[in-house]
Amino acid sequence: VRAIGFSKDFAGKRILVTAGATQEAIDPVRYITNHSTGKMGYEIAKAAHFRGAEVTLVSGETALSVPPGIEFVQVISAEEMYRACTELASSCDVIIKAAAVADYRPAHTAEQKMKKGGELTIPLIQNKDILKELGQVKRSGQILVGFCMETQNLLENAEKKLNAKNLDMICANTIGTPGAGFGTDTNTITLLTKNGAKIPLPNMSKFDAGMKILDEVLKLNGEK
Numbered sequence: 001v002r003a004i005g006f007s008k009d010f011a012g013k014r015i016l017v018t019a020g021a022t023q024e025a026i027d028p029v030r031y032i033t034n035h036s037t038g039k040m041g042y043e044i045a046k047a048a049h050f051r052g053a054e055v056t057l058v059s060g061e062t063a064l065s066v067p068p069g070i071e072f073v074q075v076i077s078a079e080e081m082y083r084a085c086t087e088l089a090s091s092c093d094v095i096i097k098a099a100a101v102a103d104y105r106p107a108h109t110a111e112q113k114m115k116k117g118g119e120l121t122i123p124l125i126q127n128k129d130i131l132k133e134l135g136q137v138k139r140s141g142q143i144l145v146g147f148c149m150e151t152q153n154l155l156e157n158a159e160k161k162l163n164a165k166n167l168d169m170i171c172a173n174t175i176g177t178p179g180a181g182f183g184t185d186t187n188t189i190t191l192l193t194k195n196g197a198k199i200p201l202p203n204m205s206k207f208d209a210g211m212k213i214l215d216e217v218l219k220l221n222g223e224k
Ligand code: CTP
Pocket: 078, 097, 098, 099, 100, 101, 102, 103, 127, 128, 129, 130, 131, 132, 145, 146, 147, 148, 149, 161
C-alpha cells in the first residue's frame, strides 16, 4: 500500500543491496558472527523496488522474510558474499553494501564437532574486503555506497573508509543511542559523500532512511 504514489525514479536502474551478518564456521555446529539483523538492507531493497529499480538482494542468514518483487541471493559466509557480489557488480548501476561482513574467519573449519577440554584458541584469518575490491573495479557512472558502524570517532572513521574504499557515499551508523543500531526498526545515520557533503538525518524508520539514501544516490548520479 505504501508503494502507491512513489515516483519510479529508479526505473531502468539495476541495484545490488547486501544485508545481514555473515557466518564463519568453526565446526558443523558453531560459527562466528555479529549482531546485524539485516533490517536496514532489507528496507533499502524494498524502497528501491518501490521506486522502480531492478533489485538484487544478497543476504546473509536473517529472520526476515524475502521482500516481494526482488531477486534474492542467500549466502552464509563472507567468502560466499564476496563471490555473489563480484559476479553481480559489473551489471549494476548502484551498489549499496549494508551487510555486516565478518572481518575474520577460522583458519580451518573442523570437519567434526569439536569436543570441549582445556583452554581453546582458534586461529583466525582475514576475509576479503568486498567493498574495497568493488571500489577498485568500479566502472564510470557506477555508484558505490558503504556503511560504517563505530563505537568511537564515527564521522572521522567513516570519512577514512569513504576514501580508502573509493566510495561515492558512506552511511555512518549511530550506535548506543535510542532507536538506532542493531535490530531496531528506526535508525539515526549521517550520509557522507565523496563531494564532501555531510548530511545528518534525524531518527527515522529504516525504510525512510533507505529512501533518503536513494535520494542522495540519484543526486550523485546527476553530479557525475
Ligand atoms: N565490508 C566488506 N567486506 C568486509 C568488511 C567490510 O564489504 N570484509 C564493508 C561493509 O559491508 C561496510 C563497509 O565495508 O559497508 C564498512 O565496514 P566496517 O566493518 O565498518 O569497516 P571495515 O573496513 O571492516 O573496518 P573495521 O571493521 O576495521 O573498522
